[in-house]
Amino acid sequence: MKILVCVKRVLDPQVKARVKADESGVDLANVKMTMNPFCENALEEALRLREAGVVEEIIVASVGGGKTEETLRHGLAMGADRAIQVVTEEMLEPLAIAKVLKQIAEQEGVGMVIAGKQAIDDDSNQTAQMLSALLGWSQATYCSQIKIDGDMATVTREVDAGLETIQVKMPAVMSADLRLNEPRYVKLPDVMKAKRKPMDKIELASLGLDTANRLTTLKVEEPEGRAAGVIVSSVSELVDKLRNEAKVI
Amino acid sequence: MTNLVIVEHDNNEVGAATLHAVTAAQQIGGDIDLLVAGENCASVAEAAAKIAGVSSVKVADDAKFAHHMAENLASLIVEVATGYSHVLASATTFGKNVMPRAAALLDKAQISEIVEVKSPDTFVRPIYAGNALATVQSADTIKMITVRTIKFEPAASEGGSASIEAISGGVDAGLSSWVSQALSNNDQVDLTSAKIVVSGGRGMQSGDNFAMLHSVAAKLGAAVGASRAAVDSGFVPNELQVGQTGKVIAPDLYIAVGISGAIQHLAGMKESKVIVAINNDSEAPIFQVADYGLVADLFEAVPELDAAL
Numbered sequence A: 001m002k003i004l005v006c007v008k009r010v011l012d013p014q015v016k017a018r019v020k021a022d023e024s025g026v027d028l029a030n031v032k033m034t035m036n037p038f039c040e041n042a043l044e045e046a047l048r049l050r051e052a053g054v055v056e057e058i059i060v061a062s063v064g065g066g067k068t069e070e071t072l073r074h075g076l077a078m079g080a081d082r083a084i085q086v087v088t089e090e091m092l093e094p095l096a097i098a099k100v101l102k103q104i105a106e107q108e109g110v111g112m113v114i115a116g117k118q119a120i121d122d123d124s125n126q127t128a129q130m131l132s133a134l135l136g137w138s139q140a141t142y143c144s145q146i147k148i149d150g151d152m153a154t155v156t157r158e159v160d161a162g163l164e165t166i167q168v169k170m171p172a173v174m175s176a177d178l179r180l181n182e183p184r185y186v187k188l189p190d191v192m193k194a195k196r197k198p199m200d201k202i203e204l205a206s207l208g209l210d211t212a213n214r215l216t217t218l219k220v221e222e223p224e225g226r227a228a229g230v231i232v233s234s235v236s237e238l239v240d241k242l243r244n245e246a247k248v249i
Numbered sequence B: 001m002t003n004l005v006i007v008e009h010d011n012n013e014v015g016a017a018t019l020h021a022v023t024a025a026q027q028i029g030g031d032i033d034l035l036v037a038g039e040n041c042a043s044v045a046e047a048a049a050k051i052a053g054v055s056s057v058k059v060a061d062d063a064k065f066a067h068h069m070a071e072n073l074a075s076l077i078v079e080v081a082t083g084y085s086h087v088l089a090s091a092t093t094f095g096k097n098v099m100p101r102a103a104a105l106l107d108k109a110q111i112s113e114i115v116e117v118k119s120p121d122t123f124v125r126p127i128y129a130g131n132a133l134a135t136v137q138s139a140d141t142i143k144m145i146t147v148r149t150i151k152f153e154p155a156a157s158e159g160g161s162a163s164i165e166a167i168s169g170g171v172d173a174g175l176s177s178w179v180s181q182a183l184s185n186n187d188q189v190d191l192t193s194a195k196i197v198v199s200g201g202r203g204m205q206s207g208d209n210f211a212m213l214h215s216v217a218a219k220l221g222a223a224v225g226a227s228r229a230a231v232d233s234g235f236v237p238n239e240l241q242v243g244q245t246g247k248v249i250a251p252d253l254y255i256a257v258g259i260s261g262a263i264q265h266l267a268g269m270k271e272s273k274v275i276v277a278i279n280n281d282s283e284a285p286i287f288q289v290a291d292y293g294l295v296a297d298l299f300e301a302v303p304e305l306d307a308a309l
Ligand SMILES: Cc1cc2nc3c(=O)[nH]c(=O)nc-3n(C[C@@H](O)[C@H](O)[C@H](O)COP(=O)(O)OP(=O)(O)OC[C@H]3O[C@@H](n4cnc5c(N)ncnc54)[C@H](O)[C@@H]3O)c2cc1C
Pocket: A006, A007, A008, A025, A026, A028, A036, A038, A039, A042, A061, A062, A063, A064, A090, A091, A092, A093, A094, A097, A114, A115, A116, A117, A118, A119, A120, A121, A122, A123, A124, A125, A126, A127, A128, A215, A216, A217
């Protein structure tokens, strides 16, 4: 089986997002960017499925412009076999991203797609579900365990109430939660090897899809900050403040 | 305007999160209908009909909706949604799972986790773990929305007298089936609606040490929460995780014990009314958002706190 892993380039999770002075968005000039952490989990799972003999070929795909290639190279260094960049400088919404990824999944004839459960920049948590809908495939989101057995998969999902186990028919679109696995570190020889792995570039326009955005961002603001309060010197002072000043206990 | 709110439930009771989504619909304006899809869920429909401000409750009672599998439920939402200008669900794992699927089938965008209604087509939503707030305007004819519960008060669960209408529809896609659900500590206070939350982080060192927090929590009528590090280390189960990728909560009092205050953790609790931090590192970022900070060894401070309550 071929597997498609969808990866996104995002602001490094350790970096605090700063809103631009003109309120048009978040300032991404000269900041550290990385592969979305959840996408690393998705790719790691694909690598393990290949090691287990369930998957033969791993394709990483990303929709984006600029240095998206860097993120895909990281995916190749982690161990993906080849990469596809759908090139656009536009910021597409999840619905449009899902339409693009659907086309890639069909062209490549993959038997499974795995994405991150959410991208840590836009926090939309939509793309995998939308892609699953458009393909008409089964859907398994927020996976913390995946077992594939022929044309069925048993998946454990992290839900608000705890853990839910479901069975889905293959082909399926799944989305990875952080506890699915521990992504491997990339070693220098892997980075060198990744430079020689195939990287296809497809212009978004050549796909002929309606990817027009439905939402207009009117402004992006910084939320109201919280000021630091006081340092208390003892537990008894703390309890006194909570009782008599804040009146919350 | 006509709003459809998808009711979250367990075939017995209406989930509390739904009441917050109803309030968001009230702020959008116009009629509000509810959709209850489940199996043997008549009691849910009756309770839903009592929610203040609701015009009608549509009930699809069918085995194929018993466990709210996304493929089946989305097919029903798509059929029902066509008569509405807005379709809303709470931004819980229930709503987040099914709504994008329905949105894609309708060829509509989804506006995730709104925190404010500016007008019927303009909403505010947090991005970058809440470090930025985006105001977005939707051009879609049906607006598909998930609602961040902490930013909308719950609608009154009594006082309404909506009509109840049985409907059929949706397909049994036969793509997925429910196997089991592991629920832990179900006798404790619910984390998302608790007035007080006591959370532990990596500093707790073990799951056994969480007993100290449970003891304090019991005295305060509080729920226990955790950082991701505490969950990843296996101290506590995943449903206790607070943060960008866990639960987003806003209790009156949040007590962070042995938690450093990473951006991703703050995303889940910084809207709390009063924040207390207990940490032995005076430089820990959690002190920058804490109303009351105590620089102390938690293994001394927590038992002392327990004794003082
Ligand atoms: C500078 C900037 C400005 C932006 N402005 C806007 C704006 O005005 N309006 C707006 O709606 N959005 C805007 N976006 C974000 C938009 O382009 C998002 O990438 C898109 O909406 C997807 O949302 P998400 O990443 O939160 O999806 P999620 O559904 O949270 O992503 C889940 C998973 O889907 C997959 N995925 C997501 N995106 C891609 C991708 N590009 N390629 C491959 N796989 C992917 C990944 O596996 C990811 O883990 C902006 C982004 C940037 C960087």
